[in-house]
Amino acid sequence: MNSTKNTAHQTITGRIAYLSDRSADSGRERGWENFSISVFADRSMTLRACSMIADTPHVVRDVTQTVDAAMNPQDCFVRVRTGGAFTGSGWFRWGGGTAEGEAFTAAEGRVREHDSYGPGPVIFCNHSIVGDAWMTAAYPFAQGKGLAAISNMYTASRNKQGATGPSLNRLIMGLMWQGTETITVKAGQFEVNKFKLNGIDRSEDLSPEKLAYEIWVLTDGSHVPVLSMYRGERRYELVTYARD
Secondary structure (H helix, E strand, O other), X not given: OOOHHHHOEEEEEEEEEEEEOOOOOOOOEEEEEEEEEEEEOOOOEEEEEEEEEOOOOOEEEEEEEEEOOOOOEEEEEEEEEEOOEEEXXXXXXXXOOEEEEEEEEOOOEEEEEEEEOOOOOEEEEOOOHHHHHHHHHHOOHHHOOEEEEEEEEEEOOOOOOOOOOOOOEEEEEEEEEEXXXXXXXXXXXXXXXXXXXXXXXXXXXXXXXXXXXXXXXXXXXXXXXXXXXXXXXXXXXXXXXXXX
16 A cells, blocks of 8 residues: 655745845846755655856856755755856765765766765755755754864865866865844745854864855755855845745
């Protein structure tokens, strides 16, 4: 007998506006991200995100990533176009202490990569804004507000716009949880966790001053980003949101 309880899932959809935060053109839309998230009965989730940065270098990115119930990445597909041309596509997988990547890029051709990681949460920066928010789930909330270094961090590109690769890059994620608050954006009013974060090369570099990226993330377990920004440069605001 088939059980609908085991196959049913919820769907979250939304759109994020990519905006300028510079004083000269504050609020100018410089791109967007449309996303959907399937939330399954076993608490795993699959993200599908299409992102477009209209400003130079004009990046179009397609991402499909699945995480387990603990928000550790299981697998991810990333495809990138930059400046109107193919940049690369890649598939990544994590499990059993091994990270692997299979990619084809315009710059390097076929690339195969493997890396070993130790105990603890694993995070992947796929360069969608939702992907950024998902990384904050690795913060050890039991320690309360403060700083944490997540050693098992991977990124598809070291470029801030994600305009290279994709390839398997290892970094350390610096995370600072600043508490819970309520904020209002175009999509509505939400209860969020506030973080600052950034990739760092050494855990010794962890300090509030190094964490330039601010992000406000839903507290309901979906870890959807409501607002994020490099203050004074650019910001990303949730403008539509629906959950069935």
